[in-house]
Amino acid sequence: MSPTTSRETYFEAGLDILATSGYGALKLSEVCQRLCVTTGSFYHFFKNWGAYTEALLQHWLNTRTVQEMAFARSIPGAFDRVSALVQIGLSLPHGAEAAIRTWSNISDEVRPIQEEVDKNRYDIFYESTFELVGDPEQAHRFANWALYLLIGYEQASLPRDLESLKWIADQLLDAIVAQAEANLVN
Helix, strand or coil: CCCCCCHHHHHHHHHHHHHHHCHHHCCHHHHHHHHCCCHHHHHHHCCCHHHHHHHHHHHHHHHHHHHHHHHHHCCCCHHHHHHHHHHHHHHCCHHHHHHHHHHHHHCCCCHHHHHHHHHHHHHHHHHHHHHHHCCHHHHHHHHHHHHHHHHHHHHCCCCCCHHHHHHHHHHHHHHHHHHHHHHHHC
16 A cells, blocks of 8 residues: 555545546546555555445535535625635536536436535525625526536536636626626615
8 A cells, every 4th residue: 555545545536537537437446546556455445435436425525515615605705705616616626527417417326415516506606696786586596607607617518618617707707796786776
């Protein structure tokens, strides 16, 4: 076993496989090969493959959603919080996210985790946008826009273009600011 091998390195290897090769490539042999370890090393950390995939998904939920949303909630200004949420969205491992979303469409065990991620992301964007625009229906639409933007980007079959995603996200931010300003006038 490599002295630098840990549960965390197994999770990062799994996310890397998902990002670069998709859900179908997530196999025990591939994880061990990426880490240059034996399956014995794997079983030192995980009881079985199911325990690993369950822990991998929990790791993804915690590190890519729960912790990031907690950080965003600590930002006092609503616009700064919304801007931070957009930056978090831009920095996600989109290939891994897309693979997990595909996985959730075929697995009843993965689906609730994906739904929890989507709900957490929607909720904080809604709450933060509501602070800016003051209207629940408008906040709902902006939160949906943000979530649909992210999901659409990850699920599109076109080559990923992060600069275009950033441009589109800037349009979302501009629209939120314009709506907030319009609501202040009225």
